[in-house]
Amino acid sequence: MAEQAQATAETGPRPIVPFLKLGAEPHLVGSKCSCGAIFLDTKRLACSKCGSTGPFQTVKLSTRGKVYVFSVVHQSFPGIKTPYITAIVDLPEGVSVRTNLVDLDPLAIEKDPKPLFDMPVEMITHVVAKDRQGNDVVAFAFRPIKH
Amino acid sequence: MRNVYVLGTGMIKFGRYPEKTVPELGAEAALIAMKDAGVTIKDVEMLASGNLYQSNAMVGQRILQQVGQMGIPVINVANACATGSTAFREAYLSVASGMYDIAMAVGVEQMGKAGLLGGGAGGSDPAYSPEGKIGSGLMPAVFGQNGIEHMRKYGTTMEHFAKISVKSHKHATKNQFSQYQNEVSLEDVMNARMVAYPNTLYMCCPTGDGAAAAILVSEDKLKQFAAGRKRAKIAASVLTSDPWTERDLTLPDVNTLTKRAAKQAYEKAGIGPEDLALTELHDCFATAELVHYENLYLCKEGEAGKFIDEGGGVHPSLGGKSPVNVSGGLLSKGHPLGATGVANICEVVWHLTQDERAKARQVPNAKAGLAHVIGLGSACTIHILTV
Numbered sequence: 123m124a125e126q127a128q129a130t131a132e133t134g135p136r137p138i139v140p141f142l143k144l145g146a147e148p149h150l151v152g153s154k155c156s157c158g159a160i161f162l163d164t165k166r167l168a169c170s171k172c173g174s175t176g177p178f179q180t181v182k183l184s185t186r187g188k189v190y191v192f193s194v195v196h197q198s199f200p201g202i203k204t205p206y207i208t209a210i211v212d213l214p215e216g217v218s219v220r221t222n223l224v225d226l227d228p229l230a231i232e233k234d235p236k237p238l239f240d241m242p243v244e245m246i247t248h249v250v251a252k253d254r255q256g257n258d259v260v261a262f263a264f265r266p267i268k269h
Numbered sequence: 270m271r272n273v274y275v276l277g278t279g280m281i282k283f284g285r286y287p288e289k290t291v292p293e294l295g296a297e298a299a300l301i302a303m304k305d306a307g308v309t310i311k312d313v314e315m316l317a318s319g320n321l322y323q324s325n326a327m328v329g330q331r332i333l334q335q336v337g338q339m340g341i342p343v344i345n346v347a348n349a350c351a352t353g354s355t356a357f358r359e360a361y362l363s364v365a366s367g368m369y370d371i372a373m374a375v376g377v378e379q380m381g382k383a384g385l386l387g388g389g390a391g392g393s394d395p396a397y398s399p400e401g402k403i404g405s406g407l408m409p410a411v412f413g414q415n416g417i418e419h420m421r422k423y424g425t426t427m428e429h430f431a432k433i434s435v436k437s438h439k440h441a442t443k444n445q446f447s448q449y450q451n452e453v454s455l456e457d458v459m460n461a462r463m464v465a466y467p468n469t470l471y472m473c474c475p476t477g478d479g480a481a482a483a484i485l486v487s488e489d490k491l492k493q494f495a496a497g498r499k500r501a502k503i504a505a506s507v508l509t510s511d512p513w514t515e516r517d518l519t520l521p522d523v524n525t526l527t528k529r530a531a532k533q534a535y536e537k538a539g540i541g542p543e544d545l546a547l548t549e550l551h552d553c554f555a556t557a558e559l560v561h562y563e564n565l566y567l568c569k570e571g572e573a574g575k576f577i578d579e580g581g582g583v584h585p586s587l588g589g590k591s592p593v594n595v596s597g598g599l600l601s602k603g604h605p606l607g608a609t610g611v612a613n614i615c616e617v618v619w620h621l622t623q624d625e626r627a628k629a630r631q632v633p634n635a636k637a638g639l640a641h642v643i644g645l646g647s648a649c650t651i652h653i654l655t656v
């Protein structure tokens with residue numbers, strides 16, 4: 123059976139989404155269309171901006187960006203620790219990413235949200251779960267850049 | 270395309286009906302609408318049925334099993350929160366095209382206590398579910414961010430959002446069809462449990478059950494069936510989807526498709542936002558209502574906060590202007606997904622025709638009204654009705 127075969131295969135950290143690449147320098151990748159649009163889901167039949175069927179270029183995205191908007195989530199799925207900050211981070215390549223923000227106090231942000239707008243942030247990776255085969259599931263998050 | 274009128278309407282109080290089935294709820298609204306229209310099921314030539322949670326279960330046909338199976342064409346519609354209004358539009362198109370003279374639209378939903386909507390499942394292994402691990406796709410957070418975007422651009426405050434909730438709850442006290450009919454104070458809203466900043470509990474619509482229906486008629490047959498009764502004309506029926514915008518795939522852009530729909534609807538109806546006696550718009554969250562004031566051109570871009578501070582959106586009997594969601598809106602009236610779009614058209618129709626069912630909250634000089642719905646994913650419908 124496939125499931126058993128997988129369980130005995132090599133185990134190790136797995137990215138939570140295909141557009142996160144692990145290794146020595148973890149980073150996100152996107153598909154870039156000749157019209158300039160970039161998409162994080164790398165499997166795409168045609169460009170949603172212009173309709174071109176490609177070919178699309180796989181591009182390595184910057185691990186630094188700026189916070190566009192955010193919310194503080196107080197009620198979530200079972201097993202998700204709240205409150206936490208969800209945000210849209212703009213990357214310099216002209217694509218945005220949905221992410222958690224870490225190393226910030228969510229309740230302080232609610233009292234004074236302004237400093238978060240355009241805050242420079244950098245990507246980190248961390249283990250967020252173990253899958254059924256016992257592999258670590260690795261997610262990305264962003265945190266303020268410390269000067 | 271021919272002119273089309275709303276001949277009759279029906280709605281049941283939104284709430285929780287665990288003892289009833291989805292077709293039963295839909296059939297109740299359908300029977301009320303047919304009685305109001307003065308027609309029987311033998312007069313109805315087509316049915317467009319809107320339901321989301323049982324969209325694979327032939328809800329329209331099962332409604333007809335409850336009210337009369339005449340073998341008419343039925344289409345079952347699913348379009349997220351715009352499901353009911355899209356069904357209404359299908360009924361409209363079938364009459365406007367000249368294909369039929371009398372069509373019925375039903376919107377119905379049974380959600381029970383569904384809890385939070387949205388968020389990704391992540392395939393068969395929940396370890397790979399992205400929800401909460403790489404941001405949130407839950408509706409309160411998505412619409413929270415739409416509100417924060419307005420804060421970022423224009424300095425809008427949490428109090429502005431909270432005032433919308435206070436207003437909608439006050440409106441709902443005059444609506445016997447509303448799931449909640451209680452007032453809340455600004456302090457109540459501001460201090461309520463936070464769901465997703467800046468949306469507190471009272472700034473999020475409830476889940477629930479409900480149904481609404483409408484009978485549509487061609488201008489040719491209006492005289493025969495309406496018999497001197499005042500009936501509202503469908504002056505515009507518009508549906509848009511979300512065009513590509515910069516962040517639409519990570520933060521659903523509810524603004525662009527609404528603006529496009531509004532422009533088309535005003536042009537088609539030949540009126541402007543200043544001519545509207547009332548607007549029923551898609552306030553799934555208080556943050557959503559605020560951005561739609563601008564998206565529907567009820568105020569200028571960036572001035573929604575000022576609009577609220579000056580009494581915009583409030584019923585004229587309470588000293589306001591440009592009334593929005595006098596029904597109580599989704600925030601108080603409730604949001605049974607498939608029923609919502611038909612119900613807010615019913616509300617507009619009732620004001621335009623001085624229907625008994627809106628007597629307690631009748632807006633003055635009601636000659637035109639607008640009903641707006643957004644389904645995330647995204648779909649936007651706008652209907653403008655006139656008398």
Ligand SMILES: [Zn+2]
Pocket residue numbers: 155156157158159169170171172173174
């Ligand atoms: Zn392209």
